[in-house]
Amino acid sequence: xxxxxxxxxxxxxxxxxxxxxxxxxxxxxxxxxxxxxxxxxxxxxxxxxxxxxxxxxxxxxxxxxxxxxxxxxxxxxxx
Amino acid sequence: xxxxxxxxxxxxxxxxxxxxxxxxxxxxxxxxxxxxxxxxxxxxxxxxxxxxxxxxxxxxxxxxxxxxxxxxxxxxxxx
Numbered sequence: 001x002x003x004x005x006x007x008x009x010x011x012x013x014x015x016x017x018x019x020x021x022x023x024x025x026x027x028x029x030x031x032x033x034x035x036x037x038x039x040x041x042x043x044x045x046x047x048x049x050x051x052x053x054x055x056x057x058x059x060x061x062x063x064x065x066x067x068x069x070x071x072x073x074x075x076x077x078x079x
Numbered sequence: 080x081x082x083x084x085x086x087x088x089x090x091x092x093x094x095x096x097x098x099x100x101x102x103x104x105x106x107x108x109x110x111x112x113x114x115x116x117x118x119x120x121x122x123x124x125x126x127x128x129x130x131x132x133x134x135x136x137x138x139x140x141x142x143x144x145x146x147x148x149x150x151x152x153x154x155x156x157x158x
Contacts, residue, residue, distance in 0.1 A: 006085075006120050007120075008120065008122065018121075021121070021144070021145070024144055025140055025144060028143060028144060030136065030139075030140055032125050032126045032127055032136065033123060033124070033125055033126075033140075034124040034125065034126050035123075035124040036121060036122065036123045036124065037121070037122045038119065038120065038121055038122075039119075039120035039121075039122065040117065040118075040119065040120060041085050041086075041087065041117065041118035041119060041120040042097075042100070042115060042116070042117055042118075043087065043115065043116045043117075043118065044112060044114075044115050045112070045113040045114040045115065046111050046112060046113065047111045047112075047113050048111055057109065057111065060109075061104055061109055061112075064107060065100070065103055065104060065107060066100070077156075
């Protein structure tokens with residue numbers, strides 16, 4: 001079963017990478033962009049048929065390894 | 080309006096970063112992970128009320144700057 005997880009920086013944490021992308025987008029003419037924040041995306045293939053259990057496992061992975069919960073949030077999304 | 084975009088490596092492109100994460104997950108006991116692929120995630124705040132136009136703009140950004148279409152795919156997702 002495939003589970004996707006998105007890791008984003010918490011709202012109050014500075015995101016220089018996103019800012020650079022924002023400036024680059026402005027530079028090539030996308031003036032309507034107000035802000036942009038970058039995060040990480042993981043597509044996890046889990047050997048588990050029960051969706052709920054698979055999601056729980058993915059959540060545990062986020063907590064233990066994928067996300068730094070001091071500065072990042074995670075979100076499990078459906079594939 | 081907030082639009083999210085996910086950039087992933089194409090299926091046949093090697094993903095050493097994802098492989099490293101996979102091994103790390105195995106190392107801390109997550110044996111049920113079959114594979115993991117890493118991608119990028121962008122949260123774009125666009126000054127545009129029409130959802131369709133905002134999504135079109137986000138798609139254009141992906142094509143022109145955010146994704147390298149030779150090796151990457153993009154997907155616009157709803158917030």
